[in-house]
Amino acid sequence: MSDLLRASAIGTGRVRLDGPDKVRGLAPYAYEHPVEDPLHLFPLCSTIALGRVTAIDATAALALDGVVHVITHENALRLADTEDGELAILQDDRIGFRGQYLGAVLAETPEAARQAADLVEVTAEGAPHDAVFRPDHPAVREPEGGGDDIDTGDYEAAIAAAEIVVDQRYSTPLEHNNPMEPHTTIARWDGEQLTLWTSTQGVHPARQTLAPMLGIDPEQLRIISPHVGGGFGSKGLPHADMMLTALAAHAVPGRAVKHAVTRQHMFALTGYRPATSQRFRIGARADGTITAFGLEAVSSSSHTKEFPEEAIKPSRQMYAGEHRRITQRVLPLDVAVPSWMRAPGEAPGMVGLEIMMDELAEACGLDPIELRVRNEPEHDPDTGKPFNRRRLIDCLHEGATRFGWADRDPRPRARREGGWLIGTGVASATYPASRQPGSKARIRHEAGVYEVGIGAADLGTGTWTALTQVSADALEVDPDRIALRIGDTALPNATVAGSSTGLASWSAAVLAAADAFRREHGTAPADGVEAIGEAAENPAEKQFAMHSYGAQFAQVRVQEETGEIRLDRMLGVFSVGRIINPRTARSQLLGGMTMGVGMALHEKGELDPRFGHVVNHDLAEYHVPVNADIRSLEAHWLDEEDPQAGPLGARGIGEIGTVGAAAAIANAVHHATGVRARDLPVFGSDLL
Ligand code: MOS
Numbered sequence: 001m002s003d004l005l006r007a008s009a010i011g012t013g014r015v016r017l018d019g020p021d022k023v024r025g026l027a028p029y030a031y032e033h034p035v036e037d038p039l040h041l042f043p044l045c046s047t048i049a050l051g052r053v054t055a056i057d058a059t060a061a062l063a064l065d066g067v068v069h070v071i072t073h074e075n076a077l078r079l080a081d082t083e084d085g086e087l088a089i090l091q092d093d094r095i096g097f098r099g100q101y102l103g104a105v106l107a108e109t110p111e112a113a114r115q116a117a118d119l120v121e122v123t124a125e126g127a128p129h130d131a132v133f134r135p136d137h138p139a140v141r142e143p144e145g146g147g148d149d150i151d152t153g154d155y156e157a158a159i160a161a162a163e164i165v166v167d168q169r170y171s172t173p174l175e176h177n178n179p180m181e182p183h184t185t186i187a188r189w190d191g192e193q194l195t196l197w198t199s200t201q202g203v204h205p206a207r208q209t210l211a212p213m214l215g216i217d218p219e220q221l222r223i224i225s226p227h228v229g230g231g232f233g234s235k236g237l238p239h240a241d242m243m244l245t246a247l248a249a250h251a252v253p254g255r256a257v258k259h260a261v262t263r264q265h266m267f268a269l270t271g272y273r274p275a276t277s278q279r280f281r282i283g284a285r286a287d288g289t290i291t292a293f294g295l296e297a298v299s300s301s302s303h304t305k306e307f308p309e310e311a312i313k314p315s316r317q318m319y320a321g322e323h324r325r326i327t328q329r330v331l332p333l334d335v336a337v338p339s340w341m342r343a344p345g346e347a348p349g350m351v352g353l354e355i356m357m358d359e360l361a362e363a364c365g366l367d368p369i370e371l372r373v374r375n376e377p378e379h380d381p382d383t384g385k386p387f388n389r390r391r392l393i394d395c396l397h398e399g400a401t402r403f404g405w406a407d408r409d410p411r412p413r414a415r416r417e418g419g420w421l422i423g424t425g426v427a428s429a430t431y432p433a434s435r436q437p438g439s440k441a442r443i444r445h446e447a448g449v450y451e452v453g454i455g456a457a458d459l460g461t462g463t464w465t466a467l468t469q470v471s472a473d474a475l476e477v478d479p480d481r482i483a484l485r486i487g488d489t490a491l492p493n494a495t496v497a498g499s500s501t502g503l504a505s506w507s508a509a510v511l512a513a514a515d516a517f518r519r520e521h522g523t524a525p526a527d528g529v530e531a532i533g534e535a536a537e538n539p540a541e542k543q544f545a546m547h548s549y550g551a552q553f554a555q556v557r558v559q560e561e562t563g564e565i566r567l568d569r570m571l572g573v574f575s576v577g578r579i580i581n582p583r584t585a586r587s588q589l590l591g592g593m594t595m596g597v598g599m600a601l602h603e604k605g606e607l608d609p610r611f612g613h614v615v616n617h618d619l620a621e622y623h624v625p626v627n628a629d630i631r632s633l634e635a636h637w638l639d640e641e642d643p644q645a646g647p648l649g650a651r652g653i654g655e656i657g658t659v660g661a662a663a664a665i666a667n668a669v670h671h672a673t674g675v676r677a678r679d680l681p682v683f684g685s686d687l688l
Contacts, residue, residue, distance in 0.1 A: 003643075003647060004578075004641055004643055004647055004648070004649045005470075005473055005474065005511065005647045005648055005649075006473060006476075007473060007578070008472070008473050008476075009468075009469035009470075009472040009473050009478075009479045010469050010470060010473050010578070010580050010581075010648070011578070011579065011580070011581075011582070012469065012581065012582075013581060013582045013583035013584075014465050014468075014469060014479065014581055014583065015465070015583065016462055016464070016465050016584065017464050017465045017468060017484075018227065018458060018464045018465070021227075022227065022460075027226070027227040028226065028227060029181055029184070029199065029227055029228075029229055030181075030184040030185060030186065030197050030198045030199040030225060030228075031184040031186065031258060031260050033186055033197040033224070035186055035188065035197075035256035035258075036256070037255065037256070038186065038255070038256040038257065038258045039068055039069075039106045039107065039108065039113075039252060039255055039256070039257045039258070040106070040107055040108070040109060040110040040112075040113045040257075040258050040259075041104045041105070041106055041113060041244070041245060041248050041257050041258065041259040042104065042105050042107075042110070042113035042114045042116070042117040043101050043103070043104045043117065043241075043244060043259075043265065044056075044072070044101070044102045044103040044104060044105070044117055044120055044122060045098075045099050045100065045101060045102065045265065045268070046095045046097070046098055046099060046100040046101075046102055046122075046124070047098065047122075047124075047611075048095060048098060048124055048126045048129075048611075049095075049097055049098040049126075049129035049131060049334045049335070049611060049612030049613070050095060050096065050097075050126065050127045050128070050129035050334045050612075051095045051124050051125050051126040051127045052093045052094060052095060052124060052125050052127075053072075053073065053093040053095065053102060053122060053123070053124050054093070054123045054124060054125050055121070055122075055123040056070075056072045056074065056102070056103065056120065056121070056122050056123070057120070057121040057123075058070035058072070058105075058120050058121075060119040060120075060121070061105055061116035061117070061119040061120045062116075064107075064112060064115060064116045064119060065112065066107045066108035066109055066112035067105060067106070067107045067108075067112055067113070067116045068106045068107055068108065068252065069105075069106040069248075069251050069252060070103060070104070070105050070106070070116075070120060071090065071103050071104050071106070071247060071248050071251050072090065072102065072103035073090045073091060073092055073093055073102070073103070075251070076089075076090035076091070076103075076247050076250075076251075077214070077247050077250045077251075078091065079091060079213045079214065079215070080212060080213060080214065080215030081212055081213045081215075082213075084209075084213065084305065085303075085304040085305040085337070086239065086240055086304055086305040086337040087209070087210075087213060087238065087239075087240055087243045088213070088243075089101045089240050089243055089244060089247070090102075090103060090244070090247055095124060096302070096303055096304035096334060097268070097302060097303075097304055097334055097335050097336045097337070097612060097613075098268065098335075098336075098611055098612045098613040099265065099267075099268025099269060099336055099613055100268075100304070100336075101240055101241075101244050101269070102122055103120070103122075104117075104244055104248050104259075105117045105120065106248055106251070106252060106257060110258075129334035129612050130333055130334055131333050131334055131335050131607055131609050131611075131612035132333070132607075132609045133274075133275045133277075133300040133331060133333065134331070135169075135277035135279075135298040135331070137331050139331060139332070140298055140329045140330070140331045141329060141330065141331075141332075142328075142329060142330075143301075143306060143308040143328060143329070143330050144306050145308075147327050147328050147329065148310075148312075148328060149325075149326065149327045149328075150316065150324050150325065150326040150327075150382070151324070151325050151326075152322075152323065152324045152325075153322050153323030153324060154323055155292055155293075155294060155323040155324060155325040157323070158283050158291045158292035158322070158323035159281060159283040159292045159294065159323075161283070161291070162283025162284055162285070162291055162292055163284065163285050163286045164283070164284045164285070164286060164360070164363050164364060165281070165282065165283050165284075166280065166281075166282045166284075166356055166359050166360045166363060167279075167280070167281045167282075168279070168280055168356060168359060168678060169277060169278065169279045169280075169678065170277075170278045170279075170280070170351060170352035170355055170356065170678045170679070170680075171275065171276060171277050171278070171678070171679045171680070172273075172275065172276045172278075172311075172348040172351050172352075172599070172680050173275050173603070173604040173605060173679075173680065173681070174272055174273065174274060174275050174300070174604065174605030174607060174614060175272060175273040175341060175598075175599065175603045175604070175605065176266070176267055176272045176273070176341075176603070176605055176614070176622060177231070177232040177233055177234035177270075177271065177272065177273070177341045177342065178232075178263070178266065178619060178622070178624060179228075179229055179230025179231055179232055179234060179235070179459075180229045180230050181199055181228065181229025181230055182199075182260055182261045182262070182263060182266055182270075183198075183199055183234070183235065183239065183241050183242075183260075183261040183266065183269075183270045184198065184199055184258075184259065184260040184261065185197065185198040185199075185241060185242050185245040185246075185258075185259050186198070186245070186256050186257065186258050186259075187245040187246045187248070187249035187256070187257050187259075188249055188254070188255065188256040188257070189249050189250055189253050189254070190253075190254060191253075192216065192220055193220050193221075193222070194214065194216065194220060194221050194222070194246060194249070194250075195221075195222045195223075195224065196210075196221070196222070196223045196224070196242065196245070196246065197224045197225070198223060198224075198225055198242055198245075199225060199228050199229065199231075199235055200223065200225045200228070200231075200235050200238065200242075200457065201228065201231045201233075201235045201236045201457050201459060201496055201497040201498055202236065202455075202457055202494065202495065202496035202497060202498070203223040203224070203225050203455045203457070203487060203488060203489045203494070204223075204455045204489055204493045204494055204495070205237075205238075205495065205496045206223055206237075206238040206242065207221050207222075207223050207489050209237070209238050210238055210242065210243065210246065213243070214246060218489075221489070222488075222489050222490060223488070223489045224487065224488050224489075224490075225457065225487040225488070226486065226487040226488065227458070227487070228457055228458065228459045228460065228487075229459075229460060230459055230460050231457075231459040231497070232341060232342045232459075232595070233271070233339065233340030233341045233342050233344060233498065234266075234270050234271045234272075234339065234340070234341065235270075235459070236339070236340045236496055236497070236498040237271070237339055237340065239269060239270045239271060239337075239339070240269055241259060241261045241265075241269055241270060244259065245257055245258075245259040263617075263618050263619060264617045264618055266617075267336075267605065267613075267614045267617035267618075267622070268336040268613060268614070268617070269336065270339075271337065271338060271339025271340060271341065272336070272338055272339070272341060272605065272614075273309060273338065273341035273344065273347070273348065274299045274300040274301060274307065274309045274338035275299065275300040275309075276297060276298070276299045276300075276309050276311045276348045276349075276352075277297070277298045277299075278295060278296075278297045278311050278348075278349070278351075278352030278353075279294075279295070279296045279297075280294065280295050280352055280353070280356040281294035281295075281296075282294065282321075282356060282360060283323075284360060284363075284364065286364065287364070287374065288360065288361070288364040288366045288370070288371045288374045288375070289320070289374055289375065290319055290320055290321035290360075290375050291321060291322060291323060292321060292323045292324075293315070293319070293321030293323070293324045293325075293326070293381075294324070294325045294326070295311075295312055295315050295325075295326045295327070295352075295353075296327050296329070297310070297311040297312045297326075297327070297328050297329070297349070297352075298328075298329045298330065298331060299311065299328075299329075299330055299331075299338075300330070300331055300333055300335070300338070301330040301331060301332045301333065301338060302332060302333060302334075302335050302336060302337045302338060303332045303333065303334055304336075304337050305337045306330060306332060307337065307338040307339055308328055308330045309338065309344060309345065309348060310328050310344070310345035310349070311328070311345060311348045311349035311352060312326050312327070312328045312345070312349060313345035313346055313349050314345070314346050314349045314350050314353055314430050314659070315349060315353050316381070316382040317377075317380050317381060317382045317383075317430070317545060317547065318353060318428065318430060319357075319372070319375040319376075319377060319381075320375045320376065320377040320378075320381065321375070321381065324381065333612075334612055335607070335612055336613075336614075340498065342592065342595060342654075342655055342658050343431060343592075343655035343656070343658050343659050346430065346431055346655065346659045347595075347596075347599065347655075347658050347659055347662075350427065350428070350429065350430070350659050350660045350662075350663055351599070351662050351663050351666070351680055353663075354427035354428060354660055354663030354664070354667070355427075355663050355666050355667060355676075355677070355678060357371060357372065357427075357428075358425065358426075358427075358663075358667040358670065359676065367410065368425075368426050368667070369396045369397070369400055369405065369426060372392065372393070372396060372428060373393055373396075376390075376392070376393060379545075380545030382545070383545055385543065385544055385545045386543075386544055386545065387544065387545050387546075387547070388433070388540065388544035388545065388546040388547075388642070388644045388645075389575075389640075389642060389644070390547070390549060391549055391575040391638060391640070392428055392430070392549040392550075392551070392575070394575065394638055395428075395429075395549055395550050395551040395573045395574065395575050395638065396426070396428070396551040396573075398551075398573045398636070398638065399426070399551035399552075399553050399571060399572070399573040399636075400426075400551075400553075402571055402573065402634070402636065403424075403553040403571045405424070405426070405553065408424055410671075412670060412671050412672070412673065412674035413672070413673060413674045415672075416560075417557070419559055419560050419561060420557040420558065420559055420560065420566075421557065421558045421560055421672040421673050422555065422556070422557045422558075422568070422672055423555070423556055423557075423558070423668045423669065423670065423671030423672025423673065424553065424554065424555045424556075424668050424671055425553070425554050425556075425663075425664045425665065425666065425667025425668030425669070425670065425671055426551065426552065426553050426554075426664055426667065427551075427552045427660040427661070427663035427664040427667060428549065428550070428551060428552075428660050429548075429549060429550030429551065429552055429572070429574065429656050429657075429659040429660035429661070430547050430548065430549050430550070430656070430659060430660075431500055431547065431548050431652070431655050431656040431659055432499070432500075432546065432547050432548075433500075433504075433546040433547055433548050433577070433642075433645055433651035433652060434499070434501055434504075434538070434541055434546065434652075435501055435504040435505045435508055435535065435537075435538045435541075435645075435646060436495040436496075436499075436501050436505040436535070437495075437505075437508075437534075437535055437536055437537040438493060438495055438534070438535060439454060439455075439456075439492075439493060439494045439495050439505050439506050439508065439509040439534070439535040440454065440492035440493050440494075440509050440513075440532055440533065440534045440535070441453065441454040441492055441506070441509040441510045441512070441513040441532070441533055442454070442491070442492050442513060442530055442531070442532045443471075443475070443510075443513045443514060443516075443517045443530060443531055443532075443533075444528070444529070444530035445517075445521065445525040445526070445527065445528070445529055445530070446527050446528060447527060448481060449481050449482075449483050450471065450475055450477065450481055450482050450483070450517075451483045451484075451485060452467075452468075452471045452482055452483070452484050452485070452510060452513070453484075453485045453486075453491040453492060454467075454484075454485075454486060454491055454492055454494050454506055454509060454510065455486065455487065455488060455489055455491045455492060455493060455494035456486040456487070456494045456497065456502065456506045457486065457487055457494075457496075457497040457502070458486060458487070458497075459497055461497075461502075461584065461587075461588055461654060462581060462583075462584025462585075462587065462588070463486075463497070463502055463503055463506075464484060464486060465581060465584055466503055466580040466581045466584060467484055467486070467503065467506055467507065467510065468482045468484045469580060469581060470503075470507045470510055470511070470580065470648065471484060471510050471514070474507075474510055474511050474513075474514035474515075475514050475517070475518070476523075492509070492532060494506055494509070495535075497654075499652075499655075500548075500651075500652025500653065500654040500655045500656065501652055502652070502654065503580065503648075503650070503652065504645065504646060504648065504650065504651070504652055505535055506535070507646075507648050507650075508535035508536065508538075508646060509533055509534055509535040510533070511533065511647055511648075512533025512534055512535060512536070513531055513532055513533030514533065515533060516531035516532065516533045517529075517530070517531035517533075519531075538644075538645070538646055540644040540645070540646075544644060546644065546645070546651075548574065548575060548576045548577070548651045548652070548653075548656050549574070549575045549656075550572055550573060550574035550575065550576075550656055550657075550659070550660065551572065551573050551574075551660075552570070552571075552572045552593070552596070552660040552661045552663070552664035553570065553571045553572070553664060554567065554569070554570045554571075554661075554664040554665045554667075554668040555567075555568040555569045555570075555668055556568060556665060556668040556669055556672055557672065558669065558672045558673050558684070558687060559684070562684060562688075563683075563684030563685055563686070563687040563688045564684045565601055565669060565682070565683075565684050565687070566631075567597060567601070567629065567630065567631065567665065568631055568632070569631060569632035569633070569634075570593055570597070570630075570632070570633050570634070570661070570664070570665075571633075571634045571635075571636070572589060572593055572634070572635050572636065572657065572661070573636045573637065573638065574589060574635070574636070574637045574638070574653070574656055574657070575637065575638045575640065576637055576650070576651045576652070576653050576656065577640060577641060577642035577645050577648075577649050577650040577651040578640070578641040578642065578648060578649035578650040579637060579650070579653075580648065580650055585637070585653055586635050588653050588654060588657060589635035589637075589653060589656075589657035590633055590635050590657065591657065592654075592655065592656065592657020592658035592659075592661070593633060593635065593657050593658065593661045594625055594630060594633070595657075595658040595661070596657075596658045596659075596660070596661020596662045596664075596665070597625040597629060597630065597661065597662075597665065598623070598624045598625045598681075599658070599661070599662035599680060599681065600661070600662035600663075600665035600666055600680060600681055600682065601625070601629070601665065601681050601682065601683075602623040602624055602625055602629075602681055603622065603623065603624060603681060604616075604622075604680075604681050605617075605622065635657065662680055665682075666680065666682055669682055669687070673687050675687050
């Protein structure tokens, strides 16, 4: 297993195989699959945050031309399993958050569906709700799955004995994943067989969740999703929009029902990153060595379904500190259901941790890179296992050289140009490296072409291309002789494109299938022969603490009179093992860093406590970085291979690019202005 796959196609910067079709409009997205005579769905959504539906009168809606059906909790299919509060929609009269699905109109045109939805009279009885996140609220509690607390050594005694204490609270707001392609589904029931054309990060995982709820066998549900226009975690788990479309289609057997979630509805119905509060109480010696590591993290959650945003994750393993107390808590509220957003846990967790490290460096009079060098743990403080290969310091040093860190005057407000204060900042990045077992790939040979089939997903990340390169090297043929098929439950099982495990997990299946194929059929196979292989667990994950690392550097300028913040440049160096495709890998890392810019300077869901919804629920008012916000952005990586990660020598890269990026910018803002930003995003008005 430790023998690395010989790289021939691997390592080359092939352009995206799906790119030409995508830009020419030839790649069918979920909503664009040709289906005959479809009906169009427009949902009914709750306008109150808590209560009960007392009556629904659809008379006027049904009288409208073209309206075929109105589905509500009174007539919807009863689900076989209602455990999942987010997905078990239209089963009773309860309302748990504003924006919740209460029903839907089906009509011959999208316009008629939308107009009719306005005509449905929903009467509801409201109850007092609570939508405000307060980390000190008495209802804050352990997550349902347990807090996974760490309490080792004598933390309080170590704090009392510490020469330097940093005791600060950091926060991150509601953040909303906004892929270009919204969540869309076409559903059609043909007898007991359901087909969903949808946009998902995992056709098989979605099927495993939805089929039992619908009371059908997995084989009775086919999910098709060849092209996905971005996900960022929001399409990692199936959300209620998929279920709504499936339930609605059940009422009109044989007819396809099309549903595209509007951008506004996405802010309530397809997941988002909940708010976090992170109180760090750190004790150190005067030389910067951390002796006591304390973190109380709390995240907002929903009564409808719990989702803890585990900001404690990176703190578990990042730095030394013998005496540790780390806890994760949640505050359930009457709000929409949060879910995965790129690097859940790590992205917000490294905001608090890495701004705290900047404050600790300042308190110790140390360079922030040197502080991190002094707190390198020998073993993983969380599990006690040895690290596989932890090259954080190499990333920091290489980044420092490339960025020009050595010339930096450490004093805040030391650099001024015209009316601008200029500052630089650094932060570490980390993300776990793992691979999921259970994916299967099927290789079939026909006329010199190897068809490789696996239910994998390409969210626009380049996995289609990279997996083709892996397949080519696994079979030792030119990539032009590989025809990859993905995104369909009719293909062999694949695990989710999530937790940066996609390519590693699917490649393991492809490698196993290639081995089996060559063993069974040799290098001059007959037409029509095939072989199947399955990904096993990576045994090294039991033995080692396996993570990727990186270093993020940022330079900002802040206008002295107005507080306007401009990001001058940003540079990241990452240790992620072997790079399968430098072109798509670079895009992944740059995209992740760009999301970090949004986290630092732009993105914030503004929740109105009176109504319990996010007010700025569109891309005009919820800001994400655009080209004009980005001047110079560079992503580099260490030249390395990681044999412990498997025969590819590669670790996942989907999420690490965004981790630490926001903290580097916040630290640069402090260096520029002397104002410490502890609550993201930092706006210019906070600096005046
Ligand atoms: Mo990622 S948030 O695991 O899709």
